[in-house]
Amino acid sequence: xxxxxxxxxxxxxxxxxxxxxxxxxxxxxxxxxxxxxxxxxxxxxxxxxxxxxxxxxxxxxxxxxxxxxxxxxxxxxxxxxxxxxxxxxxxxxxxxxxxxxxxxxxxxxxxxxxxxxxxxxxxxxxxxxxxxxxxxxxxxxxxxxxxxxxxxxxxxxxxxxxxxxxxxxxxxxxxxxxxxxxxxxxxxxxxxxxxxxxxxxxxxxxxxxxxxxxxxxxxxxxxxxxxxxxxxxxxxxxxxxxxxxxxxxxxxxxxxxxxxxxxxxxxxxxxxxxxxxxxxxxxxxxxxxxxxxxxxxxxxxxxxxxxxxxxxxxxxxxxxxxxxxxxxxxxxxxxxxxxxxxxxxxxxxxxxxxxxxxxxxxxxxxxxxxxxxxxxxxxxxxxxxxxxxxxxxxxxxxxxxxxxxxxxxxxxxxxxxxxxxxxxxxxxxxxxxxxxxxxxxxxxxxxxxxxxxxxxxxxxxxxxxxxxxxxxxxxxxxxxxxxxxxxxxxxxxxxxxxxxxxxxxxxxxxxxxxxxxxxx
Numbered sequence: 001x002x003x004x005x006x007x008x009x010x011x012x013x014x015x016x017x018x019x020x021x022x023x024x025x026x027x028x029x030x031x032x033x034x035x036x037x038x039x040x041x042x043x044x045x046x047x048x049x050x051x052x053x054x055x056x057x058x059x060x061x062x063x064x065x066x067x068x069x070x071x072x073x074x075x076x077x078x079x080x081x082x083x084x085x086x087x088x089x090x091x092x093x094x095x096x097x098x099x100x101x102x103x104x105x106x107x108x109x110x111x112x113x114x115x116x117x118x119x120x121x122x123x124x125x126x127x128x129x130x131x132x133x134x135x136x137x138x139x140x141x142x143x144x145x146x147x148x149x150x151x152x153x154x155x156x157x158x159x160x161x162x163x164x165x166x167x168x169x170x171x172x173x174x175x176x177x178x179x180x181x182x183x184x185x186x187x188x189x190x191x192x193x194x195x196x197x198x199x200x201x202x203x204x205x206x207x208x209x210x211x212x213x214x215x216x217x218x219x220x221x222x223x224x225x226x227x228x229x230x231x232x233x234x235x236x237x238x239x240x241x242x243x244x245x246x247x248x249x250x251x252x253x254x255x256x257x258x259x260x261x262x263x264x265x266x267x268x269x270x271x272x273x274x275x276x277x278x279x280x281x282x283x284x285x286x287x288x289x290x291x292x293x294x295x296x297x298x299x300x301x302x303x304x305x306x307x308x309x310x311x312x313x314x315x316x317x318x319x320x321x322x323x324x325x326x327x328x329x330x331x332x333x334x335x336x337x338x339x340x341x342x343x344x345x346x347x348x349x350x351x352x353x354x355x356x357x358x359x360x361x362x363x364x365x366x367x368x369x370x371x372x373x374x375x376x377x378x379x380x381x382x383x384x385x386x387x388x389x390x391x392x393x394x395x396x397x398x399x400x401x402x403x404x405x406x407x408x409x410x411x412x413x414x415x416x417x418x419x420x421x422x423x424x425x426x427x428x429x430x431x432x433x434x435x436x437x438x439x440x441x442x443x444x445x446x447x448x449x450x451x452x453x454x455x456x457x458x459x460x461x462x463x464x465x466x467x468x469x470x471x472x473x474x475x476x477x478x479x480x481x482x483x484x485x486x487x488x489x490x491x492x493x494x495x496x497x498x499x500x501x502x503x504x505x506x507x508x509x510x511x512x513x514x515x516x517x518x519x520x
Contacts, residue, residue: 051153051162056146059169063138063178066417070181071131073429074454076483079466081181082455083108084117085130086464091121092128101455101466103293110291111298113283114184116216130456133182140186141178144193144372145169151197152379160401167408168375172326172415173367179416181456183365188217189372192224196340196376199232200383202239204265207232208272215279219288219297222280223346224369229273231342236265302354319360320352326362329411331374332403337381343373378404431482434513438478441510441517446475449500453480454515467496473504475520482514493518 079101086099087108099108109115124132149165156164177183191214198207211228214221288297327335327344335341347369351359359366378400385397412418419425429435439457442448447463449471458464458478465471467479467486477500479486479493490496493516497506510517 052146052150055149055165056142059145060142067134074435076452079452082459085459088124091118092125103469107291113219128460137182137186141174144190147193163405167405171371173371175415176363177365177368180365185368188369193372204268208268219283222276225276226273227343229269232269305353323362329407331378332400334381335377338377340377431513434515438515442476448476449474450478451484451486453484473501477518
């Protein structure tokens with residue numbers, strides 16, 4: 001058999017023949033086809049979304065279960081769930097947001113500026129119940145946790161991202177908000193998360209587009225949008241992210257510069273900050289006073305910055321300290337290492353400078369908007385810390401995810417959702433049968449004056465008024481003498497009717513376990 005020789009190469013001795021190497025297996029194999037490349041992309045895409053979807057599912061299930069537990073126990077934290085349910089029922093019927101629970105003929109856009117809630121009306125139209133709002137809130141919190149998990153996975157890997165995503169989803173601020181039942185800030189949580197993650201990714205346009213609607217969630221968030229715009233300006237400026245298109249004959253230098261600025265992160269951020277200022281001013285000086293019965297922004301007197309000078313010790317109230325301590329704990333102490341922390345200032349300022357002590361503590365729903373800020377700041381601080389000139393900081397940020405998750409786990413037993421693992425919390429309410437019978441005793445479609453006891457269960461198919469306002473005489477009165485909030489000295493439901501509506505006669509139609517119903 002004749003041996004095939006290759007031409008002599010420089011350095012071969014005397015041009016000695018050398019065997020030609022057989023083609024390798026890889027050389028024989030064809031390049032991956034289009035179908036294979038597509039399958040690989042799909043697989044990678046699925047892997048990238050597996051962790052966020054899993055976190056979304058767990059967080060959503062947790063909050064829906066908690067809502068179901070509250071609903072089954074006939075838990076009513078305040079009149080707010082009834083108010084927002086009545087609001088969505090009006091939007092779903094394409095009617096103005098007149099909420100009689102707040103007051104007879106009261107336009108709720110005169111209380112707080114939250115027109116974005118109208119986007120929830122189609123969901124309520126399909127599922128007309130106060131419980132629907134609790135499910136929507138659960139979905140909002142879960143969506144934010146999923147978005148955060150995806151951002152964390154790209155920076156930390158899957159396992160730390162899942163752990164931090166769950167710490168985000170079950171953070172103290174969100175749990176207290178869920179315990180307080182539905183509020184408009186539920187919409188702000190995913191919007192803030194999407195916007196801040198876009199800032200980390202240097203996607204300036206996306207950051208501004210997700211952040212801009214926050215002005216329609218609640219009036220004070222206009223100031224948060226201002227801070228968000230300034231954050232975009234700051235980060236983009238530091239990175240010199242100001243692209244200027246080349247000058248052409250058709251485009252003068254001045255126009256080119258302006259166009260480049262407006263398209264840059266600095267320009268977009270500045271525009272967002274102006275947007276926030278404009279809508280804060282419009283909401284607080286035009287819309288709210290125009291629609292409020294008192295002709296004013298009802299909460300303008302709640303903040304009193306000058307009180308700090310009169311009583312500096314008020315800044316060091318233990319409730320405020322608890323809120324700040326929780327912020328530090330869930331960020332592993334790194335929140336101030338990130339410029340994202342700038343967004344904390346508006347919310348903390350109006351809360352801590354308020355004369356209403358209910359705003360100072362971490363409870364209720366007021367801290368929900370802080371959670372996306374604090375946890376995204378943690379992600380940013382970890383990235384920044386990796387290139388720190390201090391070795392101890394580089395070492396610390398490697399442990400920061402574990403520290404933050406540990407803090408979240410340690411806090412769990414004292415938070416509302418811990419009731420999900422307590423057997424006693426799942427026992428049926430001893431008053432459940434009486435509550436359902438009381439609801440059934442009210443004719444469908446009747447107008448009702450009620451305290452908060454059964455308000456949430458009546459509002460979807462009755463015209464409900466709160467018992468503490470001046471109301472027109474209703475068809476029925478419903479009170480809960482155990483937990484509804486009606487003053488005990490008012491007596492039974494018939495006596496309440498005589499006190500509130502002396503010209504109308506009411507007869508008791510139901511009385512059991514503290515639930516009382518009287519109708520004309």
